[in-house]
Amino acid sequence: MSEPTSYRILFAASEAYPLIKTGGLGDVAGSLPRALLGLKQDVRLILPAYADVQARAGRLRTVAEFTLRHHAVRLLAGNLPGTRVPVWLVDCPELFDRPGNPYLEPEGNPWPDNALRYTLFAEAVVQVAGDQLGLDWQPDVVHCNDWQTGLIPALLARQVPRPATVFTIHNLAYQGMFPYQTFQDLGLSPELWHPDALEYHGQLSFIKGGLVFADQINTVSPSYAREIQTPKFGYGLDGLLRHRHAALSGILNGIDTKEWNPGTDSFLAETYNRRSLADKAVNKSALQHNLGLDTDPDTLLIGFVGRLVDQKGVDILLDGMKEILSLPVQLAMLGSGEAQFEAALLKTAEQYPKRVAVKIGYSESLAHQIEAGADVFLMPSRFEPCGLNQLYSMRYGTPPVVRSVGGLADTVIDATEANLSAKTTTGFAFRGDQGSDLYKALARASRLYQDKAKWKSIQLTGMGHDFSWQNSAQEYLILYKAAIREIPTA
Ligand code: ADP
Numbered sequence: 001m002s003e004p005t006s007y008r009i010l011f012a013a014s015e016a017y018p019l020i021k022t023g024g025l026g027d028v029a030g031s032l033p034r035a036l037l038g039l040k041q042d043v044r045l046i047l048p049a050y051a052d053v054q055a056r057a058g059r060l061r062t063v064a065e066f067t068l069r070h071h072a073v074r075l076l077a078g079n080l081p082g083t084r085v086p087v088w089l090v091d092c093p094e095l096f097d098r099p100g101n102p103y104l105e106p107e108g109n110p111w112p113d114n115a116l117r118y119t120l121f122a123e124a125v126v127q128v129a130g131d132q133l134g135l136d137w138q139p140d141v142v143h144c145n146d147w148q149t150g151l152i153p154a155l156l157a158r159q160v161p162r163p164a165t166v167f168t169i170h171n172l173a174y175q176g177m178f179p180y181q182t183f184q185d186l187g188l189s190p191e192l193w194h195p196d197a198l199e200y201h202g203q204l205s206f207i208k209g210g211l212v213f214a215d216q217i218n219t220v221s222p223s224y225a226r227e228i229q230t231p232k233f234g235y236g237l238d239g240l241l242r243h244r245h246a247a248l249s250g251i252l253n254g255i256d257t258k259e260w261n262p263g264t265d266s267f268l269a270e271t272y273n274r275r276s277l278a279d280k281a282v283n284k285s286a287l288q289h290n291l292g293l294d295t296d297p298d299t300l301l302i303g304f305v306g307r308l309v310d311q312k313g314v315d316i317l318l319d320g321m322k323e324i325l326s327l328p329v330q331l332a333m334l335g336s337g338e339a340q341f342e343a344a345l346l347k348t349a350e351q352y353p354k355r356v357a358v359k360i361g362y363s364e365s366l367a368h369q370i371e372a373g374a375d376v377f378l379m380p381s382r383f384e385p386c387g388l389n390q391l392y393s394m395r396y397g398t399p400p401v402v403r404s405v406g407g408l409a410d411t412v413i414d415a416t417e418a419n420l421s422a423k424t425t426t427g428f429a430f431r432g433d434q435g436s437d438l439y440k441a442l443a444r445a446s447r448l449y450q451d452k453a454k455w456k457s458i459q460l461t462g463m464g465h466d467f468s469w470q471n472s473a474q475e476y477l478i479l480y481k482a483a484i485r486e487i488p489t490a
């Protein structure tokens with residue numbers, strides 16, 4: 001059989017940078033489609049038209065008007081800003097025309113109608129996938145991402161003919177669970193209320209739509225693909241994932257190498273590359289100055305950017321804080337999340353104003369400045385499907401200090417004696433989940449930091465790695481091919 005040179009791919013996601021982003025999913029949905037386009041694929045991105053997305057999208061055309069669940073819906077067409085990736089936006093003002101975080105009300109609770117919002121989004125995607133809106137385009141494969149898109153494979157599975165479906169798990173901890181009443185209120189087909197469908201112990205589980213019905217499932221690193229098949233990391237879904245293991249794989253995320261490039265990054269005090277690595281120091285002193293830290297070039301500056309939630313191991317850091325601060329180090333942190341973690345970190349910053357700086361909030365510019373200005377980048381995650389910040393930090397000559405799980409274990413090469421002699425080290429990895437385990441890793445980093453030649457070699461090794469989408473986007477093409485093979489021919 002001859003291979004099609006190009007697939008038509010409908011990439012469905014609930015966020016995509018630079019239109020809207022709350023975390024790594026936004027980065028991936030903003031960069032993988034572009035990489036696929038670079039591989040000459042006919043890829044289109046489809047997202048809900050949240051208020052911020054409409055504001056940032058530039059010129060949009062209305063390409064279809066229809067009604068779903070008694071709501072007037074428009075499909076708007078444009079491009080992902082700064083790229084040639086075509087974007088379709090599902091515009092249903094009653095459900096999506098809300099500013100700020102796409103999933104949460106301003107008070108921080110999930111929008112009470114999230115189940116309806118992402119059901120309507122899924123139904124709109126199904127209409128596009130079936131070319132029912134007169135767009136004269138039909139995908140070979142619909143690529144779904146996380147629970148917000150979980151119903152799409154479930155709804156498509158009932159159609160003949162249909163496109164193939166791929167479901168990517170970016171984070172199994174978020175499952176889109178709702179009471180049975182919601183299932184009834186949504187009026188979904190009664191056949192879907194079954195343990196082999198959307199029911200999960202008496203509740204409605206959106207993610208199960210993807211896990212049960214997608215032709216191929218993948219997650220964002222090979223290690224996480226193995227881990228989620230165990231009770232420890234499976235969040236109650238490990239049995240189902242073991243059952244589907246033949247269709248489950250892991251593909252490491254790539255990064256947007258234009259967005260995250262220390263040589264051209266306009267957020268930095270001074271750009272630098274492998275040849276001008278000494279200029280990185282300018283970013284360190286600017287960061288120390290801006291955050292009110294002592295501007296000492298020789299103190300190891302530890303950076304952190306991320307959601308302040310259990311996943312990211314904030315409690316491990318807090319547990320080890322006292323011991324860690326007995327080392328000659330400073331800490332620069334940016335993030336937001338659980339109130340208890342925010343409060344505990346702010347308290348530490350108050351106690352050590354010249355050594356610990358904590359910014360609560362979201363800032364694209366400060367995130368880049370920490371990647372560039374810090375000496376090491378901290379990710380003590382309890383679990384990490386892939387993690388992007390450690391990839392950014394290696395590219396910025398800022399060796400990551402990571403807990404050896406998931407994508408962190410797959411991407412960071414620890415400074416063991418053997419790796420140091422072979423010059424393959426790119427960072428520091430530790431096992432265990434006590435503050436003292438993290439402390440020991442940071443103590444190793446702090447000692448090595450004194451050896452300028454060895455340190456530079458670690459930086460250059462990380463900076464020399466190729467973290468682009470090139471390889472992983474090719475792996476997605478193989479996955480699409482496998483998914484297409486699964487569809488029954490009508
Ligand atoms: P996750 O998706 O679990 O949050 P990742 O490491 O995959 O973790 O991706 C997180 C992304 O979100 C990175 O691009 C990171 O820089 C960004 N990010 C997280 N928190 C913040 C913040 N407070 N301000 C700016 N960017 C942030």
Ligand code: GLC
Pocket residue numbers: 023024025028170171220253384385386387388407
């Ligand atoms: C998730 C994960 C993170 C991953 C990102 C993008 O939010 O927590 O590890 O890098 O998705 O795939």
